[in-house]
Amino acid sequence: MKHGAILITGGAGYIGSHVALQLRARAERVVVLDDLSRGFRQAVLDVPLVVGNVGDRDTVRAALDAHGVDTVMHFAACTVVPESVGDPLKYYLNNTCATRSLLQCCLEGEVRHFVFSSTAAVYGIPAAGVAAEDTPTSPINPYGSSKLMSEWMLAAVAEASPLRYVSLRYFNVAGSDSGGRIGQATPNATLLIKVACEAAVGKRAEVAIFGTDYPTPDGTGVRDYIHVEDLAAAHLDALQYLRAGGGSTTLNVGYGHGYSVRQVLASVERVSGKPLKVREEPRRPGDPPALVARAERIRRELRWKPRLDDLDTIVRTGLAWEERLLRNPW
Template structure:
């Protein structure tokens, strides 16, 4: 199989680092670009690392000139929903303007293969469950709107410049690489599974359940969790499809099964063998009761086959690195 040079903005982050690892394993030459505002240098397991930002247009041009990039996998977004409400301009500047800088530099150097880290946040409050790619996009926060805006920009770039892209709409990324060397690391941590595991280790006193009166079986929100290594695999499949000449496409990435907050906590107790103290709190504004993906499209068109569909297995991989840390 031919080897390519892939630029990965945001490759030092949680999902990006797992993608870099998969690309390296496949034999590709990887250039990671990250400003380390939320990523970590030691999460990048190989290839070339460049510290820098998408705001630096001259740096982007230098990278494309020097390394003969074949494709770009873009993960360099800020992604905290609550922060996006408080600091919307930060999100539009980084997630939208930064992406425009990247796309302009790509086109100046005739690079027309782009894989975008999108989000289920583009859908907003779902009208139908499970959610298909044809569901209307009506994001309810600035973070989701930035992802939706970029998807619209990509559609226009395809029409105007023949820049082909795959947009991957993640549901809830979870778990860690089987090696136990890289995994989820955020400051502050906002994701449910690592917060539960930090409670199990004693780093946190308790885990809060925000809302216990939703119209679900146990009253708590239901979410679709997808293993981070399965996300990485999907990026490689998307890369191969684009490099083989496939047209632009949008795909959901989820396991198509939902777990409630209480179910996640109980599975974490089982995996860790430790108590997890729970505090019930009021609902958070804007939290939909159920978010579950329909991922049939990517399974059928690209042959995506998640290796970690069972949530208990996903939690075990996360616990391995959390317990070690």
């Protein structure tokens, strides 16, 4: 059966661009929709780019029709937890309302498959800091709530239509393309490994630890860090699963073990060979003490096989990317 094109919303951003790169390597027909508010033209490489907002129905419908799209991978969103606490309506507009508009376009355009970029933030603060797919959802910040509402809409649409979906709940994404072609270039980034790597190459004077009194082994927050290439591969596995007739499902994407903030900073110092200046700050609102995936289901259902489950490897690719940005800024 001949497959249609794949529309990647937010495909000029950090994760979406890595997914586009892997899809192109498999000779898939791909088109990116991005308003470039946080993404970069350089990240799209040779993929056709439609500059526009995912909440603009006319733009989305035109892209679906012009390119013969039968699959949508939806990444476009605001993703900064502290910002969501301070400006919640921005998150409900850009994440939830825009997803509603996109789903309407998908129904009108008879899109068959939908892969959704969700988040472990839907779990809030799970018992023992570990979340499985059946762990009760109880987000503690508007970012998590905005994504959970989108999951609910997607599930309802799938019940009422032929559209089938895979919703992937990401844990903490880090690292960059091993070939050094693309990576995260967001100014004023908040992801810990990127921030620490920026400090290691001299782009930041110091790194802040937000919270040193959590009930964790060293008092700092613990997260399940996953390499962006392994995360991207999960999207390709989701696509293959849907094309093979798989039913709608929601899956965690993580390695199943975590590292503390201090362990991450030690890795950056080890890989870079440079000490980091560290500043200790109070906890940030909306941050759980620990959040680690139970991720057996994705390995079983999608046959996902991560290749880069090593903290120093994640840091090494992230550091190489920061060094490249120093030479050739985006």
